[in-house]
Amino acid sequence: MIRLRRCFAGIPAARRRQLGLLALTVFILVFPLVHDNDADIDSMANAAAYATLALGLNIVVGFAGLLDLGYAAFFAIGAYFYGVFTSFQVMPLWSDGWAPLAMLGLVEKINQGGPDLVHFTLSFWLALPAAALLAAGFGVLFGAPTLRLRGDYLAIVTLGFGEIVPIVARNAESVTNGAAGLNGVQAPRLFGWNFGVDATPYYYAGMVLVALLIFVSIRLRDSRIGRAWMAIREDEVAASAMGIDLVRLKLLAFATGAAFAGATGVFYVAKLQTATPEMFGFPVSTMVLVMVVLGGMGSVWGVVLGAAVLQLLQSWFLPDLTEWCHALGALVGNAWLQRVDFVESVELIFGVILVAMMLFRREGLIPATRPAPALSFAAQHVAGVQRGGFVGLERIGQWPKGGGNALEISGLTVRFGGLTALSNVTLTVPAGGVVAVIGPNGSGKSTLFNAITGLVPAQAGGIRFEGKDILGLKPHDILRRGVARTFQNIRLFPNLTVLENVLIGQHARLATGPVGAVLRLPRTRAEEATAVQRAIDIIALFGNRLAPRAGQTVSGLSYANRRRVEVARALATRPRLLLLDEPTAGMNPAETLELAEQIRSLHRLGLTILLIEHKLDVVTRLADTVVVLDHGGKIAEGPPDEVRRNEQVLRAYLGRAGRAAADA
Amino acid sequence: MTTFDLFLQQVINGLSLGAMYALLALGFTLVYGILELINFSHFNVFMVGSFIALWTLQQFGLSGQETILVGLPLAGVLLAAFAVTMLATGAIGVGIERFLLRPLRNVKGPAAMITTIGVSYILFNLILLTVGADSKNFPNPLPPLAFAVGGAVLRLREVLIWIVATLLMLALTFFVQRTKLGKAMRATAQDPEAARMMGVEVDRVIMTAFFLGSALAGASGLIFGLYYNFTSYLIGFNAGLRGFTAAVLGGIGNVPGAMLGGVIIGLVEAIGGQLIGTAWADVIIFAILVLVLVFRPAGLLGRLAPDRS
């Protein structure tokens, strides 16, 4: 055993993964050939169906972080779609209008001793994509009003939705045959050969479907789209401030997950050749959720494993365990052991798994992200040493120098309930300039940034960027126009790596959509390669501080490094105006000085900067103009040295000197 | 029956259902108000409560609707049944909080909510496995008194349900508004850190919220049995969804809102069911839930003042 492990240890990780995949493929291909037991093959085919459902829910819950408790509804939609269009349930009167469809093989004319009727004969292979599209359509229809809700409200709405669909199926008897269920659903055919009732063809079809959806899941995960979903999961506000259109991407996740379920519905109903409302109730949604949680939310292989484990637990292990217990009970004469039935208790076991996983192993069997090992001293010093500036700044190119004013704010007023956070603030940032905003705590500085980037609405005034009104636009639109920011309290995507964080910064500058992500055509590859190179260049600006840590999750970084990643992420958006909210907070003097130099070098490249900062010497080094806020209003504006001597400013910062003097 | 009598009858039915949902909604609202957690285990704590009530009534030798009690014995049996049920479900709620949710108190994301789903599932299946899938006849010792209100019938059990629910809600309101612990509860809901700094033991407050909410769910479970004359392992889901909808409709976190929401949902179910067909009642309730969440997420009564001063 140890020798075997040593033997494997010599193989590189990627190669080992390929070998593992090959072994798995071979096993799956030969399993029905060597194991001639129809019931077991059927269990595996069912496991495949659940694995596809788990993969779909994983996109919604695991990737995008949207808790959907009514996922089985989409499963039902696909199932009834195929069921209705291949069974003898709905049979309109035949007319010649149906003839073209009959030519295509979608319908046939039948006669059951009355007038001629239409019998739908939709092909299984056509139904798979069609049901996926239909379910995705329902996903959009249903998601559009509800995806704006807070996460926990979404859970309860989806729960209700999941309950409604089976009710409709039960009540709409003319279409679905109600609680009795659809009968005579057509088995799939392939080149004239009927799948019939044997489990083996369904087994292979199911495995192909799983393989296909694993492929799609992985392609999506490792693309611009997947990164955007994970950004939403980690921090919605930061995601929208980085240019991600929340509504659109949430809908996409919802629709994609629904599409997986719709296709699975077709497969499942074709296999069972019946569809009843009970097959799609809340227990199914919960079971799929348990699979995702068990396997690891966000982990593609994890959820497949979770589905396989739970399904096989149900059909293989629990019956055996029950028999063993009965035998043991007979042996020791224990009546309870002879009666116990674990198969019946399977849902109880699901509940226990759910709770136990949450308490003891929230990341699941195969965690989506694995913590990177700590870096050795040598590994921390691979890149160049930076002293007071960036390394290799020339690589990220010159910023376009605009003329006139980059940002013009006039009469801006922001109120929260009765509290006025900003009142009538007017401020101008010339193109290529550096303006610093200072002021005591609670004077409205961060509110100003939030208003500029569209995170809070303004009650009055205007904000123009490069001459165009941006007040009222969504945060992602504002970013798209070239305004990027950092946050005072650091809002990175904590469970993603440094590289992924910086890549997400480029979201708005890349074009790959979901289809492109899955197909990964040369154009997409080229775009992705350029994006990664650019991200690496930006990370390399910070030399040894960040470059060796590009593959680490940001939650493990030091505070100062997280601030640097935020700056890097903002630079990746290719801003023409950069808003920095206390970029040096929590840094020691040496680190502060270093970052100040770096900001100055950005400015020399032509980047326009608006900066909130408390350390006055940083402000003095960087800013052409200082704006002072107090109680939400502007009390002074001018060159740093002038502002430092301004009596009103000193009073705002140090308090009323008059009284101090009088008491002295 | 005239249309008006029919309407009147559905109002009577609706108020009884509403009393039940309001008690359930209070449990959601108390916990959500403090932890911002949708407690799915509440669905089946309610269901378990109706079984505890069933067993308690059986201990008094009651089964079915044949044994009728009057006067003091009736009052005593009912009081004992409510007390035992509420204490037992309260204890279940406290246990769930203490052992399964408290370890997750500082975990971000949906972990705590997923845990409550798991707990709900466990309770559901425990009852299914121990009691079985058949509905159980629920003892009802009330004399079959009925009054005519116009053309509608008002039975004694309905009057009793209204009285009990009103008393419980008054007691809860008194607790939350007037007692020290109740005030601490409101303070914690409004600003947990500030409450802690006043010396409030937040753990104790959260436990109290779970106890009260679960105890009210137990009372609601008993009322369910008295009203429908049966109980089953299945009743948690529908009633729970209605209770939650009631809490959202009234403004989640808002105690009077939960009561109002409960009554409205009860009336909607009864009257809407009459008009459109009971098979679609769930669809109506769900539609209300979605519409409220989308168009008025703060609910009818909402919050009385902004969250942070």
Added chain:
Amino acid sequence: MHDGGDTILRFEDVNTYYGDLHVLKNVSYTIGRGEIVSLLGGNACGKSTTMKTIMGVVRPVSGRVLFDGAEIQDLPTSARVRRGIAPVLEARRLFPRMTVYENLEMGAYTRPKGAEFAQDLDRVYALFPRVQERRRQIAGTLSGGEQQMVAIGRALMARPRLICMDEPSMGLSPLYVEQVFDIIQQINAQGTTIFMVEQNASMALSIAHRGYVLQTGQVVLSGTAKQLRENPAIREAYLGELQVPGAA
């Protein structure tokens, strides 16, 4: 430095962290009974963390916090309030949907509601007639200055021996600031020790007996209020100016 034996609160080499951010670095304070002590410093230098460490919301990783000579760093917040420490929180933090009177009641949460409660209530009403007028109003609807009065009144209801104030002047108009500082002096004159975090340095030093200046988590200056007022370095330190070679 306060060096009398009558010390009410003492920090000994306290270190605290937020995650991996080292906030307080070997910080020591000594607050004498009956004093007003100001803690000064720029943003994010550890002032609020000091207050949270006293109240037990943040626990030190090392070092000791002594109140009345007994170690309190491991006690829960409620026990500290019972021993006589009450907070006036940053940005007031009233319970916005409770009445003014209920907010005051919450201040007295750890104490029985008897004759002493009535006395304390009278005392608060005497200090703030305005609070008495508004006692039935919902706290969230008060103006900022009124809220600050309620916040101070709420702290007094605990009958504390030490009040920790976090930025009592924040967000208030100059008129209210003057009033609030007068009240603080009055409360102190009645025997309550005050430890106050304040950005408004001149104002704070005008009523304090002593002060500490904190910069990036370390005490860089301390002394009597007079010494601090006259020290030109305070302004530099206070505004967060770095003593780095080459800085402007």
